[in-house]
Amino acid sequence: MQMEERKKKVLEAIIRDYIATAEPVGSRTISRKYNLGVSPATVRNEMADLEEMGLIEQPHTSAGRIPSQIGYRYYVDYLMEKQSVTNEVKKYIRTNLAHQIRAQKKLVWGAVKLLSQITNYAALLIVPAYSQNVLSHIQLLPLADNRLVLILVLDNGHVEHQVLEIQKALSQEEIAELSDMLRQALCGLTVDQWKQMNIQALSSQWHSRIDLLREIMDSIEDALTVEYEQKLYLSGALNIMNQPEFKNVEKVKGVLSLLEEQQIMEDLMLKSGEGPRNISIRIGTENSYEDLSACSLVTATYQLNGKVIGTVGVLGPTRMEYSKTVGLLEYMSDLLTEALKGK
Amino acid sequence: MQMEERKKKVLEAIIRDYIATAEPVGSRTISRKYNLGVSPATVRNEMADLEEMGLIEQPHTSAGRIPSQIGYRYYVDYLMEKQSVTNEVKKYIRTNLAHQIRAQKKLVWGAVKLLSQITNYAALLIVPAYSQNVLSHIQLLPLADNRLVLILVLDNGHVEHQVLEIQKALSQEEIAELSDMLRQALCGLTVDQWKQMNIQALSSQWHSRIDLLREIMDSIEDALTVEYEQKLYLSGALNIMNQPEFKNVEKVKGVLSLLEEQQIMEDLMLKSGEGPRNISIRIGTENSYEDLSACSLVTATYQLNGKVIGTVGVLGPTRMEYSKTVGLLEYMSDLLTEALKGK
């Protein structure tokens, strides 16, 4: 988009000031604080133009201007300078995650908590549904009496377990045999694939125990479904209450309710953009949910073995510190990708 | 506490009405709606007495009365009739939990969700820290390459797993040997006991691999610590925003922040009372946190093998439907105890 240099400066000043103060910005403020070397009157003329272009708007006639959604969009696309993470923050993050990298879940939790803490917005992380993941290992293990534990390992590094209650006790050998059979039949398949698998095909090898087999299959599905429900990591949701635009309980409730809807948040976060690290910025109604019309969602993906395996993001008011947030998310994306390497 | 019959009736009427409407109750309303057969003037006299006794209070001179915290306390102790769960609700709960009883975690989640949904308050469930639980089974299992998975089973029926990254691959035999060794050394001990165990004592049998051993011990601790952080189950926290006394964002924030503090909620919930099913009602400041001074917490315990292994509860405004809530929690307590039987 073409625009005179000074208009850009005015727009940027308005946005920066509004982000900082949450108050409509007047012409006087801009000419004084963001020394553009022109008088308020000149600024007013520019503002009138910017308003006509739809980049800023007036809450009412005698108030200053606030950025419109389009204004923010223009800002993040053309004006904003991404702010790199300071070394201090980098160090802080690394120290806090150093002990967490053993287990993927802990790592991911730690990352989300840090993000919300540093930004003061809500932070989220999504591990996509398992449907496309390949079962890389499966094992049945006897516990006590008539209890078995089923271990499932997926190619994205996640491990799940599920406890099985069975009717008749099985011998060690039977368990081992069954375990082998499951391994041969299911390993290498995606979750989607084995879900559609005909249990008959399996049971031909073990028809004597078709009930047990069915129970096991149900149990596997259970294990991956429990996880399905737990694959959204959310931290700092209450931070939105610190924002002056969320002084109203109804608005807060709208946002928090939506945040609890795993499915919706997943959909929102998985539509990732094209930029580097797949950074995506969705502003206001671009999130396509009424309740998020006053929020912006910034997301980045992270990878394992060159494949995107998750999305991490920050949800704040549209009046968000985009430049900082983007920098931080890029850093976090790289960090996660790095930490997962070789797992 | 001794009190004239009519005073009791007036107090109960005030509390019932206030619970239903959240509005101060006037003498006219009481004499009309709760046909006591006396005039408003008489009711006013009773109210004056009740106020002097500290059971009710006036927000301001020309408003009706609202119950004081002491009033609620008197109500739940002496006046309230516990309301049994309707068959309809019982059926609803049973149907919804029927498929969940396989795994303890799922059962517990299901119960909490149902509670919040039925009451429209926040529901919580706490599984106490593992420190007093006995490790009943431990097993090491090879995954791929240099990864092991460690399975821990506690006597309260909980199963945990933890993935281990090791430096040098171990043979099947070595793993089995190590697994046996761990089992012999640790099974039967409480979590507290083995935490204090001297790693040297263990390593005497396996000094060649003391590093690995240390890593494993750390990992066990990790596994139980992760769980430590996840042993509070919370659902319907946003329901408090439906209460008229929580129209203020600051109040909501106070409560929600506290609800996220696992440690605090644990402390609150584990101080359980003496009644049947250990039903405990804590009203307002009895919860000893400023942020909960407008809330009441009703809890019940549930058991496994005659031993209390968890507490389930409901958090709502002090203006809570105590009679319904208590009945529901008793039912839920029995149901959980029943469902866990024999596990």
Next chain:
DNA sequence: ATTAGCACTCGAAGATAGAGAGTGCTAACA
């Protein structure tokens, strides 16, 4: 093209007034 000046607009905040709910007190009553 920029700027100073100025009349104008509109919301925020405070002041004022009236309505209504509910009380406490008094005196009458059963």
Next chain:
DNA sequence: TGTTAGCACTCTCTATCTTCGAGTGCTAAT
């Protein structure tokens, strides 16, 4: 002696009005 009707009084709530000031748009001068 306990209960009730009556009544003046208190205090919140709501609406209306006023004032204040920030910020604007327009015009004319530079």
